[in-house]
Amino acid sequence: MRILLVHNHYKQSAGEDTVFFAEAALLESHGHIVEKLTLTNNDVNSVTEKLEAALGVIYNSKSARIVEEKILTYKPDIIHVHNFFPLISPAVFYVAQKHHVPVVMTLHNYRLLCPSAYLHYNDRLHLENIHKTFPVQAILDKAYRNSYFQTTSVVLTTGIHKLLGTWQTKVDRYITLTQGGTEMFRNSSLRLRPEQLVVKPNFTTDLGEGAAEREDYFLFVGRLSPEKGVETMLKANAAFPFKLKIIGDGPLREAVEAHAATHPNVEYLGYQKRPRVEEELKKAKALIFPSEWPEMFGMSIIEAFSTGTPVIATNMGGAAYLVKHNQNGLLYTPQQAAELVKQVQLLNQNKELAAALGREARQEYLDKYTAEVNYQQLLDIYTDVIRKKMKPTSAITSADFEFYKN
Template sequence: MRILSIHNYYQHPGGEDVVFEQEKTLLALTEHVFSLTFNNKKGWRGAWQTFWSPWNIWAAQRLKRAIRQYKPDVIHIHNLHYAVGPIAVRVAKRMGIPVVMTVHNYRLLCPSSTLFHNGKLFTDSLYTEFPWKAVCIGAHSHSSVKTFWLSYTTWLHKKLGTWHMVDRYITLTDFAKQVFAGSSLHLPPEKLVIKPNFVANGFQLSEARGHHFLFVGRLTQEKGVEVLLEAFAGTDYHLRIVGDGPLRTMVTDADQRHPNITYLDTLGRAAIDQQLATCTALVFPSIWYEGMPMTLIEAFAAGTPVIASNLGAMESMVHEGQNGWRFTAGSASDLREKIGLWLTTTVTYRQQLGLEARREYEQRYTAEQNRLLLLNIYHSTTGAT
């Protein structure tokens, strides 16, 4: 099968960029894979890209040339924002190529892209034809102007029927599928399919685990860092934190004031894997819905149970009493209580949850599982067998 993957790289590398590269490399093992990539610029070039995002004729011309050159059987779109724009969908369909799009976030439903704003969930845009409230509060980049233009682009192509031209939307979790299915996009259920992300199987299982907990991730408010620190402060429960971000100073202060909290700064891949293999559980206190946290998949691959907030993607991935526990999102007291209860359980019980976490990985999140799921999705759009 000949596959053309389209992706617009962000100014700051993120998880979507990683998934695009992973899938492209994975599919290239058995298929003919070609890529068409774009980059968001800064300064006046970025403003120019943004201005043309509703109807980017230059991006359209690049895509037409790529289709003529590579003759793909299917086009897989990852990110269109800003330098490509929705016109890519229309060009592909006009040239008779089926289109698959992965929705890594909620940008088609809300200009915030995360359904999170100013420290709390923001879902007002999900069911409205035009997200005026998001514009008023500057839900995108804290700018009403940028939010309006992004909203206008999505709205225009909603009216033109562009989003209904996509043959399959890949959602990462059942939760995300339900959100899109009930939104103002009014997508037919048969166009929404679930395919999770994956990580390579390079993890070693370990029985020599300590009694400390681990957090790995961006040090930001939406990741629940404040909830995390409040839950562990003044207790005898030991926590190690890996990551960087705007709340770094808050974390370093906690490290200095509380002997049970240790900040390990940023670590390389091998060092993070070692931390996952030796902690008693990963703590994931995010207070927004998330897309599909790679950290959770990495924990499962390492046979590490997860204690996560009962929200969004975490509800779809962490199954109570099977591969981990859940607590009330945003509640430091409930997290503290769950941590205390966890340490009273037997080693055998924790090991069993770890084995279930690993089994979950092997059944859902391996590279081979992902390759087969992707090919099935492509075949369903082309009619190939």
Template sequence: MRILLIHNRYTQPGGEDAVFEAERALLERMGHRVVTFVEDNARLDGVNPLKAAVEAVWSRETQRRLKRLIEKTRPDVVHFHNTFLRISPAAYYTVKAMGLPVVQTLHNYRLVCPGALLMRDGRVCETCVGRKVPWPGAVHGCWRGSRAQTAVVAAMVAVHRALGTWERKVDRYIALTEVARRRFAEGGVPADRIAVKPNFVDPDPGAGAHDGGYALFVGRLSAEKGVRTLLEAWKGLRGIPLRVVGDGPLRGEMEERARDGGVEVEFMGRRGREEVLRLMKDARVLVFPSVWYEGFPVTLAEAFACGLPVVASRLGAMAEIVEDGRTGLLFKPGDAQGLAETVAALWGDRRRCEEMGREARSAYLARYTADANYERLMAIYRQAIAEARA
């Protein structure tokens, strides 16, 4: 199969960029001819803000370049990962005008929430879900804390909702979880076109011995990741070392609070994937206290692949991926005391911890391997091709 993958990279590399590369590599390994069309938001530096705003809604430059690429490569299916900001949804129109099927992975909630997180002021917020014009997001400056920049996102969503882009120009959507599928359907994305396909971990890192004697956090040090809850919880967890892998805007605050509170935590900064997996193989438990729905945290699938049980918030994707009492334990989002009690209970029962680790490993083998993901992806491509032909 000839497959065109389209992706708009973010200024700061993130999970969506990693998933795009992982799926590209998987498709190539399986023998498909893969062509990529990639833009980068870093190229917006120095661009007139008004021009950038207009092109976020409709980029004619993207249309011209994409048309030439399609004429040259003649793909069987076109798979979009991200169109924001430089590519724009105008690209769908070019692809459909050339009679090709369109697949769109919904990595975040931008089609129903200008801030993309369904979160405001540290809490879950669904005010914009289902609105034809998501104006509350612009009023509150939900993207980057800027009303002007959020207004650009809201305008893009509103214009293409009015044009019927989401209904008429995409043959199949990929949601990463059932929770996300429901939210998008409530927000107006055609429910009968949304398939659920999680992210995957490849290659298989194998299970670890988990004898390092520490708990582990891996993620961006930002408010939505629940890092303040994490640190508050650890004030009451004497004797349980915590290693924190990652960086972000709250790192300085966390380090200062840890020093002042005498919290037993080691801040390790950003680490490469291989080292993260090694840490997961040694850790006794992964702590994942996010206070937003999440998309599909690859970190959880990586932990499962390493046979590492997870203590996570009972919210969104986390509550769907982590089976409470089987592959880990869940606690109330934002509840530092509840998190501390949950971690302490699991930490004190080594046998239960090991049993959950084995169940986590089994869940990985059943759901999150490259082979399982490939079969789901090809089924979605076939559905999109049949839909476009019809």
């Protein structure tokens, strides 16, 4: 199968970049011919470049020509878009349709529904944006990069293409990362057809099972920002001084450093590369995932699962679907520090429960989040989309299916 992967990189590397490269390598390892078409925001620096990017966000003619040239020379069987914002623009979908190439898009965030991409800004959730064609109040709130102008460009782009029917007619299949994501997008202003949405989680390399006897600390790994629930976690730690290691960086770094300075049970490790994160995961009693926005997934959760480490998470977003209460981890209500304390105390007091949750977490990883499981899911999606795009159902044969597997 010839697969064209399309992605617009942000200035700072994000989880979407990790998934993009991981899926590309996975497909190549199984013999597929993979071509990558990428643009990066690092190329947008001057005033002129920023103006061109802003003006082209609704439909970038330059990017359209690049995509068309790639289609004509590479002749892909399918195009998989991970991120088109802002440089590639929705032009990719129009060019693909012009050349009758089926398109799959992974919904890594909520950009099509909310300019912030997170449904969280100015320290609170904004679920009201889900049902609005043009969330005008978000512009007044400067939801994207604290900018009226940049927020307006995002709102206009997604809204205009809602009116044009782009999201309904130019994308054959959307991949969501959990069932919760599917439900969110299905009941939104995008008005997608049910058959356009399919669930396929992310995957992670098997980090290997951690220590049977865990050390006496809990671990947080992630961006130090309000939507990640860092402040609630610190409040819980202040109320009940459990041992905590914190890995990450972000706007709340000073608050974390100040807390660690006055709470000797807390160790702030700053940003750490993957080997150190893996090491800490394998020794921790549990990972704390206190996110207070409906995250699409939660890579650190399945990484913890692969090491046999249970997770204490908020009962919302992707975490609520990945973590099964009293099976592979524990759940609590977002922003409720007292509930988080109770879950921490439970694992501190019940060593057998912690071990049982860890064993189930490891099994959950093996059953659902390995590379091989993910490959089969991705291949099934591609094959189904290609078959339905290229032939009427009555004309599909088993030979077609076997062809696209190779």
